[in-house]
Amino acid sequence: MIRSLTTITAVVSAVTAIVGLFVAYLAYRGYQRNESQRMRALAFGIICIAVLPYLLVTVTDPLMDVSDATVIVIITITHTVGLAAIYTTFD
Amino acid sequence: MIGHTYSLIGLSLSSSLSMRLQAQLTEVEVEGGAPIVVLLGILTFLVATVLSVIVTYRFIEGYRQTGSRPILLLATGMFFLAPAPMFIRLLTANIGAIPLTVQMLAPSLSELTGLLVILYVIYTRGSKR
Numbered sequence: 221m222i223r224s225l226t227t228i229t230a231v232v233s234a235v236t237a238i239v240g241l242f243v244a245y246l247a248y249r250g251y252q253r254n255e256s257q258r259m260r261a262l263a264f265g266i267i268c269i270a271v272l273p274y275l276l277v278t279v280t281d282p283l284m285d286v287s288d289a290t291v292i293v294i295i296t297i298t299h300t301v302g303l304a305a306i307y308t309t310f311d
Numbered sequence: 312m313i314g315h316t317y318s319l320i321g322l323s324l325s326s327s328l329s330m331r332l333q334a335q336l337t338e339v340e341v342e343g344g345a346p347i348v349v350l351l352g353i354l355t356f357l358v359a360t361v362l363s364v365i366v367t368y369r370f371i372e373g374y375r376q377t378g379s380r381p382i383l384l385l386a387t388g389m390f391f392l393a394p395a396p397m398f399i400r401l402l403t404a405n406i407g408a409i410p411l412t413v414q415m416l417a418p419s420l421s422e423l424t425g426l427l428v429i430l431y432v433i434y435t436r437g438s439k440r
Contacts, residue, residue: 225412232419239426246433266429269392270422289348296355303362303393310369 233274240270261309268302356397363393384432392425 247263250256273295280291370386396418403414
């Protein structure tokens with residue numbers, strides 16, 4: 221049961237990244253249509269929160285010799301950058 | 312290993328925080344990397360969590376000002392996408408009975424839920440402010 225749970229987790233993580241990419245694309249299209257800064261920031265933020273961390277973990281974890289803590293720091297900073305971008309669109 | 316890193320956030324946070332209460336940082340043995348990096352991880356995690364709560368709250372404020380339902384949905388999506396996974400990671404990592412895979416699965420499911428809600432808003436409303 222644990223093995224299938226691991227597979228489910230991997231699938232859900234991948235699906236989350238893919239859906240995130242799609243939602244970011246839609247948000248960016250919304251920005252292009254309405255020149256809404258909020259939409260562009262949302263697109264950037266979603267990439268930073270849902271897509272980049274997945275890529276970082278999948279690509280760097282097995283390939284590069286960085287400690288887990290370093291990866292966590294990089295991912296969390298990516299989160300923060302995306303959130304900060306969204307935050308700046310509020311006045 | 313995919314997602315294994317995410318659970319270390321909560322584990323590093325809970326174990327390192329409790330250990331820091333007992334010993335100086337230089338004497339602390341933390342897993343996953345050098346103590347200074349783990350501390351940096353804790354700090355950035357806290358900053359990200361606070362920021363995610365603030366951003367979600369801003370969306371809720373926007374809904375209260377305009378009464379616009381799409382903004383409420385956007386706020387809900389943001390909640391599941393950003394702050395909820397952080398709190399889930401923190402919580403599940405501190406409860407020993409929860410297996411590692413669940414610790415990784417739960418935040419991902421929350422993110423996915425948030426994304427689907429946001430997807431619904433953008434897709435059905437088209438133009439949003």
